Every structure is written in structure tokens, then in C-alpha cells.
Amino acid sequence: MAIDPTVDLVTLLRAVVDVESVSGNETELADLVAAVLRDQPHLTVERDGDCVVARTDLGRGQRVVIAGHLDTVPVVANLPSFVVGTPEGPVIHGRGTCDMKGGIAVALKLACELATPRVDVTWIFYDHEEVDSDLNGLGRLSRNRPDLLNADFAVLMEPTSAEVEGGCQGTIRVRVHTTGRAAHSARAWMGHNAIHDLADVLARLADHEPQQIEVEGLVYREGLNAVRIGGGLAGNVIPPEAWVEINYRYAPDKSPEEALARLSEFLGGVAHEVLDVSPAAGPGLDRPLAKEFVAAVGGRARPKYGWTDVARFAALGIPAVNYGPGDPSLAHRDDERCPATDLDRCAEGLRRWLA
Numbered sequence: 001m002a003i004d005p006t007v008d009l010v011t012l013l014r015a016v017v018d019v020e021s022v023s024g025n026e027t028e029l030a031d032l033v034a035a036v037l038r039d040q041p042h043l044t045v046e047r048d049g050d051c052v053v054a055r056t057d058l059g060r061g062q063r064v065v066i067a068g069h070l071d072t073v074p075v076v077a078n079l080p081s082f083v084v085g086t087p088e089g090p091v092i093h094g095r096g097t098c099d100m101k102g103g104i105a106v107a108l109k110l111a112c113e114l115a116t117p118r119v120d121v122t123w124i125f126y127d128h129e130e131v132d133s134d135l136n137g138l139g140r141l142s143r144n145r146p147d148l149l150n151a152d153f154a155v156l157m158e159p160t161s162a163e164v165e166g167g168c169q170g171t172i173r174v175r176v177h178t179t180g181r182a183a184h185s186a187r188a189w190m191g192h193n194a195i196h197d198l199a200d201v202l203a204r205l206a207d208h209e210p211q212q213i214e215v216e217g218l219v220y221r222e223g224l225n226a227v228r229i230g231g232g233l234a235g236n237v238i239p240p241e242a243w244v245e246i247n248y249r250y251a252p253d254k255s256p257e258e259a260l261a262r263l264s265e266f267l268g269g270v271a272h273e274v275l276d277v278s279p280a281a282g283p284g285l286d287r288p289l290a291k292e293f294v295a296a297v298g299g300r301a302r303p304k305y306g307w308t309d310v311a312r313f314a315a316l317g318i319p320a321v322n323y324g325p326g327d328p329s330l331a332h333r334d335d336e337r338c339p340a341t342d343l344d345r346c347a348e349g350l351r352r353w354l355a
Helices: 009-017 027-038 097-113 137-144 185-190 196-207 256-267 288-297 310-315 340-354
Strands: 044-048 051-055 063-069 082-086 089-093 120-126 153-156 164-166 170-179 212-215 218-221 223-231 241-250 273-278 301-303 320-322 337-339
Touching: 009 089, 009 097, 009 340, 027 044, 027 051, 027 097, 027 120, 044 137, 051 137, 063 097, 063 137, 089 097, 089 340, 097 120, 097 337, 097 340, 120 137, 137 310, 153 288, 153 310, 164 288, 170 196, 170 256, 196 223, 196 241, 196 256, 218 301, 241 256, 256 273, 288 320, 288 340, 310 320, 337 340
Parallel strands: 063 120, 063 153, 153 320, 164 301
Antiparallel strands: 044 051, 051 120, 082 089, 089 337, 164 320, 170 241, 170 273, 212 218, 223 241
16 A cells, blocks of 8 residues: 555545554554655655654755644544535545544645755654653654754644644643541441542632633633542442542643642642643744744634643744644544645645745
8 A cells, every 4th residue: 555645635634544543553654654755855754663754954044843643542433534525625534534634644745745845844743642641752752863853943733723723731630639537328427528528629629710821912721620530439338538630721821830839829738649740832923933834824823722742842942833624623523524625724824834
């Protein structure tokens, strides 16, 4: 099997989608992508596991990275792909069409087409984005070959409905544990109810009004919510233990340390275990390359709600934005899909900017 990058974007997307690449099974698709890129005389291709990197080396004064992940969440009877005609144009259905093989198809076509871009370009197609962060192919590349990530600006082709989304929120998860004393529920006064001890924290979360914080002209709406809860032994036992997991989505005006301090202050001294912390990323829209990019693809930007790998670029000092085809609210859904109009808009916008 081979992928033909010269076909139209709908056909190219279907070819990429129909190669199943659930996280951990990206090798076949990575092989096909690498083969396409190695056929391009203007590109130098390197590989780190199932992460494929193709670079132009034209001696331009600036370099940009355009990146996207090859993997998807598990398939649920939504492969092979199919196309539905609508008054607005074809819509491609199937696992990965939105998140984010639409972006992969656009990047693959342009990587082959743009032999002499006005800036040097590093095209990255990486693995293991949809699973634990320590497996992430972009993170692995930054550890193994940081030189391949050197750039002045980056575009991550996450689905954004072909609109620019600047930066991303940071995320923190903590767990609050409470300890009681077991007793028969008919003699509750002889025990201590650990679930009831969560009431104060839950009430504070329910009453919390999320902040809206402006960063570089974009307004990020924060979130602080209980996301999981557990405890208890049986239906006739006063629970001796209980816990609630809390997720804080914070704006890029804060470092992880500042966000942790704010969360601790909110919890009012209640002991908690930090489960994970991921940094936010500022939009970086004040940089000349970013301004040129936004102007080329539509002239406006909005904030990114959620965490994406733009934070990995930001940690390296590289401003980055999210920009890709597909409605992000359809990502991971069984009826995942991507309109052809989004593919065309993204390709045309990037082409204007790079050519």
C-alpha cells in the first residue's frame, strides 16, 4: 500500500484515515508517511520511533514547525471512512477524521507541494498523543533530538474548525482524601462518615465562579470542578474512607507553581495529593511570525480551551498556536467527521502564509 499526496484532500484524508493507527499501533501509518516524504527531493527525513520529521534546509532566516499526531483513540465501528454529501460540500466520516488526521492530510500534502517556502519548515508527524503524557512522541523527540525542534514559531494542527486558537489552558488534578471510622449503619454514632467530610469541599466547588482572564487579547475561561469521587465499603457500613478528584483548568497568565498555590488557597488548607500538572501556554500572538500567520489564515484568533501540545513548544520558548480542520467538539465521538471545506480552508491559509 502507498499514499499518493497528489490526490485531492478528501481522497488523501480517506487514505490516511483508513490506515488504523490507534495509539501504540502507529507504525504502519508512520512507515507510509515516511515513504511519501522521502520521495520529496526538497526534504530531509529523520525518524525517532514512530515520529517522522521532514525538514527543508534552504538557509532561510526563520524556521517554523508544523506538527500533528498520527494516533487516534480506539475504533468503535467507525472505520473504514465514508463520505456524505451536504449542501455545503462533502463531509468525511470515520475515526480520526477530526482528531486529527484532517490536519495530517493537509500537512502531508503541503509538505510535498511547497518545495521553496519563504521560511524553512520542519514537518513533524508524531505518535502516542492520545495516551499518557510520558509516552508522547513529541515529548520523546524533545528529549532525544531537541535540535529537530529548533524553531521561531509552531503550528499544531489540532482541530479548531479552521480557526486560530492561541496557546492553551494548563491543567492540574488533585485528590482530596478523608478518613473516618467504620461502623454498622444502624449504629452510625459509633463510626465517623468519611463521605460526609467531603461536603465542605464539594460545596465550595459547587459555589465557585470561574474566572475569565485576558492574556494577550484573548479571554480564557478557567474551570475548577470535581471530576471523580469514590468511597464506602457496603450499603450497611459507615464509610471509613472517601476521596474526590478535582481538575483545575487555569489560564496562561499563571505558572504551574502559581496555579498550584491558588488551588491550595482555594482548598483552605485541606490536605490533597497532586496527581498531575501540565503547564499552560501563552498565545505568543505578538511575535511577527504569529501576526503574519493570523493575517494569512483569517485575521483573528480565539483562546484554546483545553490542553494541547502547544504547551510543549512553549516550554521550549517557541510560541505556538492550534490550527486545523474539524470541529473539536466532535473529537473522540463515534460520529467523528470533518468537512471538506475545513480541509480546503486550512490548506489555503497555510499555503498563503508559507508561499
